[in-house]
Every structure is written in C-alpha cells, then in structure tokens.
Amino acid sequence: MCGVGGILYKKIGSTGKAPIGENLVKMLESMTHRGKDSSGFTIVGEEIDGDLVIRVWTTTADQAAHVLSRAQETVQKSGGVVVTHGIWGQFLRLTANYEGDIPALAEALLNTEGVALHSIGETSEVIKDTGTPADMDSIHSMSQLKGTHGIGHVRMATESLVDVNHAHPFWAYPFTDVTVVHNGQLTNYHKLKRIYEDQGHRFQTGNDSELIAVYLADKLANGETLDYALRSSLGDLDGTFTYLVSTKYGLGYAKDQWSAKPLVTMETDDIIAIASEEIALRGVFNQEIDRMEPQNSEVMTWLL
Amino acid sequence: MATLDAAGLTTRELNVRLKGFAASGAEEITILNPQARHNIAVGIFDDCKIKINGSVGYYAASLLDGPEVAIDGNAGWALGDNMMSGKINLTKDAGASVGSTMQGGELFVGGNAGARAGISMKGGTLIVGGNSGFLTGFMMQKGRIIVCGDAGEAVGDSMYEGTIYVGGEIASLGSDAKTEEISEDEVIAVLAALGNHGITKRYTFKKIVSAKRLYHYDSLERLEKTII
Numbered sequence: 001m002c003g004v005g006g007i008l009y010k011k012i013g014s015t016g017k018a019p020i021g022e023n024l025v026k027m028l029e030s031m032t033h034r035g036k037d038s039s040g041f042t043i044v045g046e047e048i049d050g051d052l053v054i055r056v057w058t059t060t061a062d063q064a065a066h067v068l069s070r071a072q073e074t075v076q077k078s079g080g081v082v083v084t085h086g087i088w089g090q091f092l093r094l095t096a097n098y099e100g101d102i103p104a105l106a107e108a109l110l111n112t113e114g115v116a117l118h119s120i121g122e123t124s125e126v127i128k129d130t131g132t133p134a135d136m137d138s139i140h141s142m143s144q145l146k147g148t149h150g151i152g153h154v155r156m157a158t159e160s161l162v163d164v165n166h167a168h169p170f171w172a173y174p175f176t177d178v179t180v181v182h183n184g185q186l187t188n189y190h191k192l193k194r195i196y197e198d199q200g201h202r203f204q205t206g207n208d209s210e211l212i213a214v215y216l217a218d219k220l221a222n223g224e225t226l227d228y229a230l231r232s233s234l235g236d237l238d239g240t241f242t243y244l245v246s247t248k249y250g251l252g253y254a255k256d257q258w259s260a261k262p263l264v265t266m267e268t269d270d271i272i273a274i275a276s277e278e279i280a281l282r283g284v285f286n287q288e289i290d291r292m293e294p295q296n297s298e299v300m301t302w303l304l
Numbered sequence: 305m306a307t308l309d310a311a312g313l314t315t316r317e318l319n320v321r322l323k324g325f326a327a328s329g330a331e332e333i334t335i336l337n338p339q340a341r342h343n344i345a346v347g348i349f350d351d352c353k354i355k356i357n358g359s360v361g362y363y364a365a366s367l368l369d370g371p372e373v374a375i376d377g378n379a380g381w382a383l384g385d386n387m388m389s390g391k392i393n394l395t396k397d398a399g400a401s402v403g404s405t406m407q408g409g410e411l412f413v414g415g416n417a418g419a420r421a422g423i424s425m426k427g428g429t430l431i432v433g434g435n436s437g438f439l440t441g442f443m444m445q446k447g448r449i450i451v452c453g454d455a456g457e458a459v460g461d462s463m464y465e466g467t468i469y470v471g472g473e474i475a476s477l478g479s480d481a482k483t484e485e486i487s488e489d490e491v492i493a494v495l496a497a498l499g500n501h502g503i504t505k506r507y508t509f510k511k512i513v514s515a516k517r518l519y520h521y522d523s524l525e526r527l528e529k530t531i532i
Contacts, residue, residue: 033342259400259419259438262381278340278380279361288358288377293399293418295456296438 003031021145035156038167040128045148059114172217471507
C-alpha cells in the first residue's frame with residue numbers, strides 16, 4: 001500500500017505562486033496510514049535563479065562539497081555558471097545557468113562516487129527522504145515552496161529497499177521535469193528494465209516504480225504526447241498500478257485494467273486535486289466536496 | 305437523540321461512544337464532521353438510527369446487524385462490508401467494493417458505485433441509483449444487485465448465484481454470466497424497491513445471472529484423460 005496525491009492550480013499561469021508545497025504536505029500527511037517508510041514531493045513551477053535546478057543525494061555528508069565542485073566544473077565547461085547552492089547533511093541543491101545537454105550533465109554527476117541524482121528540472125525539483133511528510137518538512141521545509149502544480153507520495157515498501165533513493169517520486173532520467181509517483185507492483189519490471197537498459201537507459205535503483213518514469217521518458221523523448229504515453233502504458237505495464245506523473249506543463253494519472261488501486265479526483269474552477277483517498281482531498285478542502293472515482297484502464301491529463 | 309462531533313474524537317473513541325448510545329437504547333444518533341475518515345460506525349448490533357452528516361472513508365457502517373445508517377455525502381471503499389441486517393442509505397458516490405460480502409439488509413447508493421460493487425455478496429439488496437463500475441457482482445453468491453444506470457465491464461464475473469438487474473447499458477458481461485428474461489413479478493419487486501427511495505422512473509431492466517458453466521470443469525487435464 002502507498003498513498004499518492006497531486007494538485008494543480010489552473011489559473012496561476014506558467015510561473016506560479018500557489019501554495020503547492022503546503023497543500024501537498026497536508027494531503028500526504030493525512031494518508032500516513034497508507035505508508036510511513038518514506039515520503040517525497042515534486043514541486044513544479046517555482047521561480048528559479050537559473051536555467052536548471054538540480055537535487056542530489058550523497059552517501060556521506062563530506063561528499064556533498066566534492067559533488068558540488070564536480071557540478072561547478074561541468075557547468076563551467078559548458079560555458080555556464082552555478083547560480084545558487086545549498087548543502088544540508090547529505091542533500092545538495094543547486095541552480096545553474098547551463099549551456100550543455102542534460103544527459104552529459106547527468107552522467108557527469110552520476111559518475112561521481114556515491115551520488116544519487118534525485119532530479120534535474122527547468123521548473124521543478126524532487127524532494128524525498130525517509131519518514132512521514134511532517135518529519136520531512138521539519139528538515140526540508142518543502143511546505144514553503146510555491147509553484148503551479150506538483151505530486152507527492154507516502155510509501156509502504158513492498159518490492160525494494162527502504163531508503164531515501166527508493167522513495168518516490170522517481171525522476172525520468174535524463175528527461176527534465178518528468179517525475180512519477182506510483183501505488184502498486186509491476187510484474188514485468190525485470191523484463192522491461194533489461195529492454196530499456198539495452199537501449200541505453202539508466203536506472204538508479206532497484207525499485208519497480210522507477211521503470212514507469214523511464215518508460216514515460218522514452219515515449220516523450222520519441223515525440224509522443226503525455227496522454228498517448230499514459231494510454232500505451234496501460235497495455236505495456238503488467239501488474240497493479242495507479243500512478244501520477246508531473247511534467248513542466250501539467251499532471252496526469254493512469255489506472256490499471258483491474259482498478260486495483262484507489263484514486264479520487266476533484267475539480268473546481270481554480271484547482272484540480274487527485275489523491276488515493278478522499279481524506280487527503282479534505283486535507284486541502286475543508287468543506288464537503290463532490291469527487292469522482294476513476295474506473296479501470298482510465299487515463300487523464302491536465303495541462304496548465 | 306444524541307449527537308457526536310467526530311472532529312474532537314479518535315475513531316476508537318467515536319465508535320465506543322456510538323456503540324454506548326446504541327446499546328443504551330438511543331433511537332437516533334447524529335455524527336457531525338466525519339471528514340471522510342475511515343472505519344466510522346463499525347460493528348453496531350442494536351436497532352437504532354444513525355445519521356452521518358458528511359462524507360466517510362473506508363469500511364464505513366461495516367459489520368452492521370440491525371441499525372439504519374443514513375450518510376449524507378460520499379463513501380470510500382467497502383461501505384457496508386459484511387452487513388448482516390439493517391439499512392444503509394448513501395446520498396452521493398461510493399468507492400470500490402460497496403456491499404462487499406454483505407449477507408442481508410439493504411444498501412442504497414444515491415450516486416455512482418466504484419469497481420467490484422457487491423463483490424462476494426451473500427444476501428440482501430444492493431441498489432445503485434447511478435452507474436456501477438468494473439466487475440459489478442464479482443463472485444456473487446446470493447442476493448440482489450439493482451443498478452439504475454450503466455454497468456462497467458465484466459458484470460457478474462464468476463458469480464455463483466444471485467441476480468443483477470441493470471437499467472442502463474452493460475459494457476460487457478463477465479466470465480460465466482448470462483442475461484435471462486425478466487419476469488413480471490421481478491419487475492414489480494425491483495420497481496417497488498426503487499420506489500422506497502423515491503425513484504419512480506420505469507427503467508427497462510436487463511437481468512444477469514450465472515450461466516453455471518464454471519460449476520464443473522468442462523475440459524480434462526491430459527493426465528486425467530488417461531485415467532478415464
């Protein structure tokens with residue numbers, strides 16, 4: 001069992017000031033009965049000092065400074081500059097004006113020892129850690145982050161390790177701003193992972209949910225629309241899943257053919273909110289609401 | 305009449321107090337601010353009326369034996385799970401598995417029902433005023449499901465006994481389910497059941513029952529053939 005949640009402010013424009021972090025923390029905190037192992041968030045549409053925001057985790061706190069210098073070196077080589085950086089414990093966040101291609105930057109960072117790359121985004125970043133959303137917020141303060149939309153997750157691990165890197169969301173390496181949160185289990189994970197690895201895709205963890213991020217990245221890189229990518233996943237992914245995806249431009253969900261995992265959605269003139277349970281929507285909307293429960297093999301996308 | 309405000313109570317406190325009121329002979333108990341929380345009004349065995357003003361979460365009004373529960377709002381998964389007797393009346397939508405394994409009583413959903421409505425039902429009546437989702441009446445064993453609107457894919461999949469009536473479109477029949485002529489007496493009974501909830505529209509119901517082909521294996525394994 002896991003809990004997923006997402007929110008999008010329709011009228012905020014492409015660069016926003018909506019309280020995405022605060023609302024996602026409330027939503028996911030009210031679903032900790034669905035998972036307490038780890039939590040994670042993607043906040044999209046932040047105002048960022050630079051072209052890119054990069055989130056990195058290192059195996060020891062000492063390594064963070066080393067990774068930062070490696071990042072500065074790579075960015076500078078491209079003719080760019082690291083604009084801001086912050087290090088707390090094993091976490092490193094930096095923003096940069098970067099002129100090169102994203103895969104080269106991602107490779108350079110990942111090939112530094114003891115590094116996990118949580119996200120590279122033009123307007124979004126992934127913040128994830130072990131513990132509940134409230135625990136996490138006291139360390140990472142993601143409830144302060146404003147934007148246009150975002151997704152979040154609370155995890156009850158079934159298939160792989162419990163640690164910070166196996167927490168959701170999973171970033172679709174090396175495709176900027178595409179991230180996924182998933183509730184379910186994929187049964188053809190190993191088969192598809194081998195196929196994608198043969199094609200040169202890189203996996204950072206042994207978590208089956210990471211496959212969805214890679215799958216969608218592959219489809220989007222080949223010029224498919226998000227809606228088409230979600231629809232084709234219904235047939236290509238085996239097992240149970242309700243997953244949410246966030247991109248620079250919007251949000252989407254896909255629900256498997258068995259309708260095995262829950263999801264409710266609600267839409268007002270201003271806001272779209274989606275979550276595993278109504279109780280999470282009520283974390284944001286205090287009044288009685290009308291909500292919809294998507295059926296089996298259902299896909300939906302909302303664009304800003 | 306008693307009132308309980310769920311806002312200041314844990315779910316356990318709420319249910320203990322509710323059971324206390326019911327056991328002490330309260331005729332009507334109102335619950336305020338349920339806030340879509342799980343496991344509200346579970347395991348009530350005394351005849352009484354329980355009104356819940358707002359939406360409830362998973363397993364609401366489950367394991368009931370006797371009371372009449374009226375919920376003004378939505379319900380999450382498995383509303384009325386394993387109900388033995390009594391009534392549940394929900395004004396808006398129900399999540400998946402509404403009326404799962406219910407054995408008696410009547411469960412009315414004013415809006416739509418999610419997937420697997422009436423899964424493994426063993427008696428009683430489940431009425432859905434709107435549409436029902438995927439696998440309606442999955443592995444149903446007894447009782448009656450009435451869907452006024454459309455039913456999703458695989459209606460009556462692997463059902464043993466019992467009857468499903470659908471007033472709208474059937475997306476598809478499930479494995480071992482078949483449609484059958486509906487008798488005049490059944491039409492009268494179904495319309496009467498709906499009339500109790502103020503539904504007077506004269507739907508043309510389709511009746512779905514088990515084809516009972518899954519009761520026996522119709523093909524033998526290779527090894528079994530050599531034995532025979």
